[in-house]
Amino acid sequence: xxxxxESESVSRRKALSLFGLGAALGFTLSSALEPLxxxxxxxxxxxxxxxxxxxxxxxxxxxxxxxxxxxGRQERRHxxxxxxxxxxxxxxxxx
Numbered sequence: 001x002x003x004x005x006e007s008e009s010v011s012r013r014k015a016l017s018l019f020g021l022g023a024a025l026g027f028t029l030s031s032a033l034e035p036l037x038x039x040x041x042x043x044x045x046x047x048x049x050x051x052x053x054x055x056x057x058x059x060x061x062x063x064x065x066x067x068x069x070x071x072g073r074q075e076r077r078h079x080x081x082x083x084x085x086x087x088x089x090x091x092x093x094x095x
Contacts, residue, residue: 010018051057078086 052060075086
């Protein structure tokens with residue numbers, strides 16, 4: 001009944017090798033558990049909004065406003081330099 005319990009401490013080498021093996025196993029399993037690209041696209045297609053995300057909408061709004069400001073400055077500059085209003089330009093197609 002007299003058993004000697006030896007607690008063996010883990011050396012740095014063993015700990016690093018265990019950590020490396022765990023990391024390699026984690027990367028392997030994570031790539032194996034990810035859905036295929038086709039499955040991911042099928043799942044994301046119905047949920048996507050046709051107009052884009054909120055951030056995309058904000059960015060497009062800023063771009064449109066910036067374009068309008070620049071166009072207005074260009075028209076005012078032309079009028080100031082030549083004394084005549086520029087001709088109406090055709091509207092740009094929606095992007």
